[in-house]
Amino acid sequence: MxxxxxxxxxxxxxxxxxxxxxxxxxxxxxxxxxxxxxxxxxxxxxxxxxxxxxxxxxxxxxxxxxxxxxxxxxxxxxxxxxxxxxxxxxxxxxxxxxxxxxxxxxxxxxxxxxxxxxxxxxxxxxxxxxxxxxxxxxxxxxxxxxxxxxxxxxxxxxxxxxxxxxxxxxxxxxxxxxxxxxxxTVSIEDILDRTKKHHDDYYYKPGNRYYDTLNRKIPDKTGIYRIDDSGVAMRKYVMSPTLKANMGTYHDRVPVIRDDFGIRKLTPYECLALQGFPKDFIFKGIPIEAAYKQCGNTxxxxxxxxxxxxxxxxx
CATH class of the missing domain: 3.40.50.150 (Vaccinia Virus protein VP39)
Structure with missing residues (x-):
């Protein structure tokens, strides 16, 4: 049939x-x-x-x-x-x-x-x-x-x-x-690997406008955080907040976590996983801004x- x-x-x-x-x-x-x-x-x-x-x-x-x-x-x-x-x-x-x-x-x-x-x-x-x-x-x-x-x-x-x-x-x-x-039954810890070092571009560094505030508000390697129009949100999320298409336009709108190497944005592949996409789904030949936009739009x-x-x- x-x-x-x-x-x-x-x-x-x-x-x-x-x-x-x-x-x-x-x-x-x-x-x-x-x-x-x-x-x-x-x-x-x-x-x-x-x-x-x-x-x-x-x-x-x-x-x-x-x-x-x-x-x-x-x-x-x-x-x-x-x-x-x-x-x-x-x-x-x-x-x-x-x-x-x-x-x-x-x-x-x-x-x-x-x-x-x-x-x-x-x-x-x-x-x-x-x-x-x-x-x-x-x-x-x-x-x-x-x-x-x-x-x-x-x-x-x-x-x-x-x-x-x-x-x-x-x-x-x-x-x-x-x-x-x-x-x-799936938690963010099942999706996010905090022991893996990612590219330096994902990490907030001294000199970034949010660096000091993020270090103060994210004391441990649990939960997930976000930055909104008013700055770093006080709330610690136990699951991801809604992924939005504006992640591709305003890079600080990508959710944030602390891992073993510092405070960083989620990667596009982590965002895909938080949309339930399979691990073999790939981004290739497009700017990272477009990848983030696609994650929020899907x-x-x-x-x-x-x-x-x-x-x-x-x-």
């Missing part, structure tokens, strides 16, 4: 794609406009020719193959509590309607959308209602859930995201349910894999 097929929009480095592949789906076509993200995608999916590097608004929907499932982690900046929350007034928010146009053309059986937790609350719920009603007008029945990496993916990161699952068939909708919570793979496992059951 052939595998159910997936078309992926706003693919990034392929976090959603990987979750679906691990659950038994075949990704036949993907799209991402960020050049560095496409490099990472190709490096990790066998030089994949399936990833089309282009702005989605420039692609004719008729050129996209028909599929069983359409997935999209569409841009979240205009819905995030961190931004101005302009929603559909922001061109990035309007990209949802690009998805709707493609759905209307290729008519997948199932749609899975991922966005920030705040999506369902934005503009007093009006943004979410617009998305819900648009999908309904296209003939889809909708379920949604907020899933957290720590409670639904067994990954020690505080990362809540809204997932919207839409089905063209009512029986499929009834047969599907979002995964429930599971125990968190999804928690085990969360998506569990959702995809429930979706494949209804086929």
């Amino acid at each position: 052939s595998k159910p097929t997936v078309v992926s929009l706003f693919s990034g480095v392929g976090g959603i794609d990987l979750g679906f592949m691990l659950a038994g789906f075949e990704v036949i076509w993907a799209n991402e406009k960020d050049r560095h993200a496409c490099v990472t995608y190709r490096n990790n999916f066998n030089g994949s020719n399936n990833i089309i590097e282009a702005d989605i608004s420039t692609i004719n929907a008729t050129a996209i193959p028909k599929c069983d499932v359409l997935v999209a982690g569409f841009p979240c900046q205009s819905f995030s509590v961190m931004g101005y929350q302009r929603g559909f007034k922001d061109p990035r928010g309007n990209l949802f309607f690009e998805i709707a146009g493609i759905v209307d053309t290729i008519k997948p059986k199932v749609i899975l959308l991922e966005n920030v937790r705040n999506l369902i609350y934005h503009a007093n719920g009006k943004t979410f209602i617009t998305i819900f009603n648009t999908l309904a007008e296209l003939g889809y029945e909708v379920k949604y859930s907020i899933q957290n990496a720590s409670t639904h993916g067994n990954i020690p990161q505080e990362r809540s995201r809204t997932f919207i699952a839409a089905f063209s068939d009512y029986d499929m909708l009834n047969a599907f349910s979002f995964p429930g919570e599971i125990p968190l 999804v928690c793979v085990p969360v998506v894999k569990r959702i995809a496992e429930n979706i494949i059951k209804v086929f």
Whole structure:
């Protein structure tokens, strides 16, 4: 029996794609406009020719193959509590309607959308209602859930995201349910090796504006810390705070730990591990800033894999 097929929009480095592949789906076509993200995608999916590097608004929907499932982690900046929350007034928010146009053309059986937790609350719920009603007008029945990496993916990161699952068939909708919570058995100490010396560039040194404060506020080799707009946060996290795309723009936004050699930022590979990516996933041929951005922009793979496992059951 052939595998159910997936078309992926706003693919990034392929976090959603990987979750679906691990659950038994075949990704036949993907799209991402960020050049560095496409490099990472190709490096990790066998030089994949399936990833089309282009702005989605420039692609004719008729050129996209028909599929069983359409997935999209569409841009979240205009819905995030961190931004101005302009929603559909922001061109990035309007990209949802690009998805709707493609759905209307290729008519997948199932749609899975991922966005920030705040999506369902934005503009007093009006943004979410617009998305819900648009999908309904296209003939889809909708379920949604907020899933957290720590409670639904067994990954020690505080990362809540809204997932919207839409089905063209009512029986499929009834047969599907979002995964429930599971125990968190993995700690940050299972992921971070404090005995390993990393490149000097990761370590804070005398002369850095945060060096003295970090040494005062991080007294031992436990927990994880972060720097925010007000400076070094007082709180010691027992799991990773949410990894954000601005790690690639503001390097001090990368979470911080003390190891056997000093105080340092997490490496991009540690950030990948805190998103549940496998150890053989690589960064190659891109700037480190792009790698950090990609880590913050992607999804928690085990969360998506569990959702995809429930979706494949209804086929």
